[in-house]
Amino acid sequence: MQRTKSDLRKKQAGQSTVEYILLLSVLVTLGMTIFRSQPFLKLFGPNSQVFDILRRKVEYSYRHGVDGVNLNVNGYAGAHDTYDLESGEKRFFTPIKTYPD
Numbered sequence: 001m002q003r004t005k006s007d008l009r010k011k012q013a014g015q016s017t018v019e020y021i022l023l024l025s026v027l028v029t030l031g032m033t034i035f036r037s038q039p040f041l042k043l044f045g046p047n048s049q050v051f052d053i054l055r056r057k058v059e060y061s062y063r064h065g066v067d068g069v070n071l072n073v074n075g076y077a078g079a080h081d082t083y084d085l086e087s088g089e090k091r092f093f094t095p096i097k098t099y100p101d
Helices: 005-011 015-035 038-044 049-064
Strands: none
Touching: 038 049
């Protein structure tokens, strides 16, 4: 019996579908392996280092109006990073003379 081209096409009709399914399963397995790994969770997980640093920076800049990450500020007692600069100047506008009572 001689095989024709149509017989070969019928045998290979579902091969590309099977290949795509296998490729998809390999990609999903690889993705799950990476996303559940400890190094990935350490960087991007619930207690990640990246987002902890970002959270500290945003909290500090929101409160003080300047960049920084120092969260050990004890209320408004003493020098305040927003108001007192290292050069001794003030960051905000102040009158030259005090207002009369």
